[in-house]
Every structure is written in structure tokens, then in C-alpha cells.
Amino acid sequence: MTMIRTPIILxxxxxxxxxxxxxxxxAHGGVVEEDDLCVIKVNYLRGHFKIFQPRRTGHEDYCEDLxxxxxxxxxxxxxxxxxxxxxxxxRIIHDVTGKGxxxxxxxxxxxxxxxxxxxxYREPSIDPDVLSVVHEFTEEGEYIGIVTANVDGEHQIYRAxxxxxxxxxxxxYWPLFIVLLLAIQVQYFIMSGRFAHWRDxxxxxxxxxxxxxxxxxxxxxxxxxxxxxxxxAGEWVSARGIYEVSFESSLVxxxxxxxxxxxxxxxxxxxxxxxxxxxxxxxxxxxDHGLPTRPRVTEELGDGDYRLxxxxxxxxxxxxxxxxxxxxxxxxxxxxLLSL
Numbered sequence: 001m002t003m004i005r006t007p008i009i010l011x012x013x014x015x016x017x018x019x020x021x022x023x024x025x026x027a028h029g030g031v032v033e034e035d036d037l038c039v040i041k042v043n044y045l046r047g048h049f050k051i052f053q054p055r056r057t058g059h060e061d062y063c064e065d066l067x068x069x070x071x072x073x074x075x076x077x078x079x080x081x082x083x084x085x086x087x088x089x090x091r092i093i094h095d096v097t098g099k100g101x102x103x104x105x106x107x108x109x110x111x112x113x114x115x116x117x118x119x120x121y122r123e124p125s126i127d128p129d130v131l132s133v134v135h136e137f138t139e140e141g142e143y144i145g146i147v148t149a150n151v152d153g154e155h156q157i158y159r160a161x162x163x164x165x166x167x168x169x170x171x172x173y174w175p176l177f178i179v180l181l182l183a184i185q186v187q188y189f190i191m192s193g194r195f196a197h198w199r200d201x202x203x204x205x206x207x208x209x210x211x212x213x214x215x216x217x218x219x220x221x222x223x224x225x226x227x228x229x230x231x232x233a234g235e236w237v238s239a240r241g242i243y244e245v246s247f248e249s250s251l252v253x254x255x256x257x258x259x260x261x262x263x264x265x266x267x268x269x270x271x272x273x274x275x276x277x278x279x280x281x282x283x284x285x286x287x288d289h290g291l292p293t294r295p296r297v298t299e300e301l302g303d304g305d306y307r308l309x310x311x312x313x314x315x316x317x318x319x320x321x322x323x324x325x326x327x328x329x330x331x332x333x334x335x336x337l338l339s340l
Contacts, residue, residue, distance in 0.1 A: 031063050031162045038063035040076060042149050043158035048077040064164035069137040076131040076147065086149040087124035090133050093117040095142040095163060098239035098333030101285045102322050103144055103163045124150060140167025238332035243268055243325050245334040254340060256316060262308040263301065266325060272304030276327035280308060284317055316340050
């Protein structure tokens, strides 16, 4: 009975870790995964979207984040006939918005020197079936891709904006391999008789419980590695290094589906920032949705402190809260990472 149950435990561990790794690989922005395919949404117009880095990974394709700075091929196969008749252009820019994965067209439109931020641009052209462009990245970093379609029949311009990272490697399968190796070692010690003194006078079922507990101890830290605690004290620096932000929540620990407020403390190189204008957005990149509420700063408390009302998180997982600060003519965005 023990020999049967222990492999089941290992299989359960495999399923949990595989699901966790797949969840971290979800796309964001204007590109989503549907039925194992990458689909780009240009308003209501849709297309299959694939990215290749043939020199590095051959025929392997990506939705957005790319492993290295090298020659890169972007391919968009039109799924809507209106795209076949539209003049479509393609632009890649450095992400200078400070919004990271939350960047949208409104943020791009506010860039004063869009041409200066542009690293690649293909003029509008009509492609009957497929848009295909090649660009060689020379440096790793955060970028934003922009697809613009001018649908002449409707005199409309539609856009898809998708932030992505070049030089992204993720966790890969190493955590899975490490956990499996450790689990096999644990199973060997349990089954080999080296812990015979544990088994004396106990039922085999007790041994399975111990095996499950050991595997759980090994698995849970691996699944949660690299995440930030929602209640841990910390200070976050803005994208361009202008501001620092820390916060205190009125709800400790932060609970799901409960409205609460934050006290934001804003400094610039250690000095309190006063008379600032703050705006807040947020969401879950892995699920491509925003906050269920619209938080706003309701009061300046003095000494760099601001009251933020209307915070609520409606599900467990990894959240990002983007706080844009404008003071003395300087604007920058702080990205707070939370794990609930």
C-alpha cells in the first residue's frame, strides 16, 4: 500500500508545481493565451501572434517575454478580414512610461519624445494575410510593442499595446527538477529502512502521512519563492529613481475582499515630498485584470504622508500596485509588488 501511495504523492507534487509554473507564464497586455495559442487583440480585431528568436532557440515561439537580446521575428496572422484591408504599422519602444505591465496606449500617448523612445518602426502597409517584421535587439530591458490598424472602411484607428521584457528567463523547470530529486531522496530514506525506528509500532498509513508532510515542506517554499509578502515592511523606488514609497495598511494582515486604506509615505532621496499629486492603479498581471476598485488619495497628512482610500483585493495571488507621483514638475511611478 505504501509503495502505491508514495508515487501518488509525487505525482500530486508534479501537478501542483507544473500548474504554478504555467500560471507564471501567462501573457499580459494586448496579447492573451487562448487554447494554447497567443492571440493579439487590436480592439475587436484579432490575430494569432508569435515571436521567434531563430538564432537562439530555433523554432520555439513566444507570446511576449523573450529570453535574450538577439534577432527577433514578430509574426501576426490575421483572424479578421478587416485587418487584411487595413494599413497596419508596428512600433517597438523602450518602456519609459514607468507603468511596466500596466502600460496602455494612454500612457504611450503621453510620451513627449515618442520617436526618441522608439527602437523599431515599420511604416503602415497593407498585408493580405500576415504581418511579419524582423528586429535585432541590442540590449536587454523592458519594451512596449504597439500595433496600429487604420481600417479605412470605418475611418477608425485601432491599437494593441503589449509590454514585454527582453532578457526574461523565468524559473524554467529547475524548481521542478530540484523538488523531484529531493522528493525521491526522501522516499528512498523512508522506504529503505533507515528510519525503521520511526516505523516500529506504527501503521503504514502513519508513514505515508510523514512522507506527505515532508514533501509539503519541500514543495511549498519552492512554490512561493521570490514573492513579496503583503504585510512586510519595505520601501519601493520609482522607475527613474526620483521617489521612494513605503506604506502602512489599516488592515493588518491584508484580507481578501475587505475595503481598507493605506498611508503612503513619499520621499525623494530621503526627504519628505509634500504637495504631490498621486494616482494609483493596479492589478494581477498573471490574470490580466485590474483592481476591483478605484483607489484615490483623499488627504495629505503632512511630512510626506498621504491617505489612500478604497483599496481592495478580491482574490489571492500576485498583485502589482502602480503609484504615479507628480511633484515639483517631476513625474515618476513606483511599482509595489504584493503577494496575498
